[in-house]
Amino acid sequence: MPTADELLGPAAVAGLADCLAAAGPAPMAAAVRDTLPALDGLALRERSDLVRDAMLASGPADPAALEAVVRAALPDPRFTGWMIWPVTEAVAALASGTSEGTAFEDGLHLLADLTPRLTAEFAIRRMLNADLDRALAVVNRWTGHPDEHVRRLASEGTRPRLPWAVRVPAILARPEATLPILGELYKDPSEYVRRSVANHVNDISHARVDLAVETVRGWSAAPDAHTPRVVRHALRTAVKRGDRGALALLGFEPATGLTVEGPSVPRPVVAVGGELRFAFGLENHGDRPLRLVVDYVVHYRKANGTTAPKVYKLTTRTLQPGERSEHTGTRSFKPISTRVFHPGEHALELQVNGEPRGKVRFDVVTA
Numbered sequence: 001m002p003t004a005d006e007l008l009g010p011a012a013v014a015g016l017a018d019c020l021a022a023a024g025p026a027p028m029a030a031a032v033r034d035t036l037p038a039l040d041g042l043a044l045r046e047r048s049d050l051v052r053d054a055m056l057a058s059g060p061a062d063p064a065a066l067e068a069v070v071r072a073a074l075p076d077p078r079f080t081g082w083m084i085w086p087v088t089e090a091v092a093a094l095a096s097g098t099s100e101g102t103a104f105e106d107g108l109h110l111l112a113d114l115t116p117r118l119t120a121e122f123a124i125r126r127m128l129n130a131d132l133d134r135a136l137a138v139v140n141r142w143t144g145h146p147d148e149h150v151r152r153l154a155s156e157g158t159r160p161r162l163p164w165a166v167r168v169p170a171i172l173a174r175p176e177a178t179l180p181i182l183g184e185l186y187k188d189p190s191e192y193v194r195r196s197v198a199n200h201v202n203d204i205s206h207a208r209v210d211l212a213v214e215t216v217r218g219w220s221a222a223p224d225a226h227t228p229r230v231v232r233h234a235l236r237t238a239v240k241r242g243d244r245g246a247l248a249l250l251g252f253e254p255a256t257g258l259t260v261e262g263p264s265v266p267r268p269v270v271a272v273g274g275e276l277r278f279a280f281g282l283e284n285h286g287d288r289p290l291r292l293v294v295d296y297v298v299h300y301r302k303a304n305g306t307t308a309p310k311v312y313k314l315t316t317r318t319l320q321p322g323e324r325s326e327h328t329g330t331r332s333f334k335p336i337s338t339r340v341f342h343p344g345e346h347a348l349e350l351q352v353n354g355e356p357r358g359k360v361r362f363d364v365v366t367a
Helices: 004-008 010-023 026-034 044-058 063-073 081-095 103-114 124-130 132-144 148-156 169-173 175-185 191-207 209-221 227-234 236-240 244-249
Strands: 258-264 269-271 275-284 290-301 307-319 324-332 344-352 355-365
Touching: 004 010, 004 044, 004 081, 010 026, 010 044, 010 063, 010 081, 026 044, 044 081, 063 081, 063 103, 081 103, 081 124, 103 124, 103 132, 103 148, 124 132, 124 169, 132 148, 132 175, 148 175, 148 191, 169 175, 175 191, 175 209, 191 209, 191 227, 191 236, 209 227, 209 236, 209 244, 227 236, 236 244, 236 290, 236 307, 258 290, 258 344, 258 355, 275 290, 275 307, 275 344, 275 355, 290 324, 307 324, 307 344
Parallel strands: 269 355
Antiparallel strands: 258 275, 275 324, 290 307, 290 344, 344 355
16 A cells, blocks of 8 residues: 555645645645645645645635636646645535535536546545535536546545545435436446446445345346446445345345355464465256355454454356366465454354355464
8 A cells, every 4th residue: 555655745745835836826835835844644634634724724715716726727737646635625625615606516516627637536525515415416417527537526426435535424314316326327438437336336235235236227127238247346245245136136046956065174273374274065956057156254253252254255156957066265364454363263154145054163373
């Protein structure tokens, strides 16, 4: 992962000050430059907030005046990259605070013009929180924009669970409000946009799996060459959770006639830093082919002695009548920032077409 210094470091902040100075507002440029000594030790968002606040404290309080400054900087080829993040945040802060005239809509249009330089997906959340319906009236029109970055912003910026972004309670309460955007973009010519659409539906599936499944069911009835991939990616969490509607839509019916042998672990002890190896067999005793999606679940031991499951994708395949297949897998227990491995008993379980099929216990020990 790039560091904060590599993204919004002194060079980027000094570059932003130079661009603002060239655009005209000397006090704002000076205020941005004055933040340089305070950057050290700050996380990426903290840096963005620091620079944003400097822009707002030293610049014009009128959204139209700030827009004029930013638009004066747009022709500058240096005005790009991570220096744009605090700019989008400053634009959204002013534009979202007004309800009169066209300043709100003008702010959204400026975010669209900035997003090819660096995505405005975080800044637009402030606008959505200020007035969801007013914002969506503009965002919906972006689905026909010639720039793929702006079309993606329409989907990505309105995601219910956009990572590292503030939540928009109105979208969480009314996820159907963004479906017109997705319906216009699921056949988009850009993979960049289509992947955002799939991630957006996957977000919806966390709380409204029924809505997610029905949405992509409609797309599957009017597909193009890319739609099956979009649908699979959109339903990935629903499949891991064993949702029957999602599995059926993807062609994974209950695996009647399937025998599962295992899983087995050749060594039921794994040290932190090592890896767990496991094996299992599948055999189709039925008289028709079986389409199978095979996942595995690690039941991680928590500090209080209980366990928490985590589902991992493994394989998909079609097993013909009478066919048998052997499979192996590994799970790393190398230390990572997002999980603490606690010594003690864990378990590994198979999940075939959403159904638990066999479980084995193993111990985790410190090296």
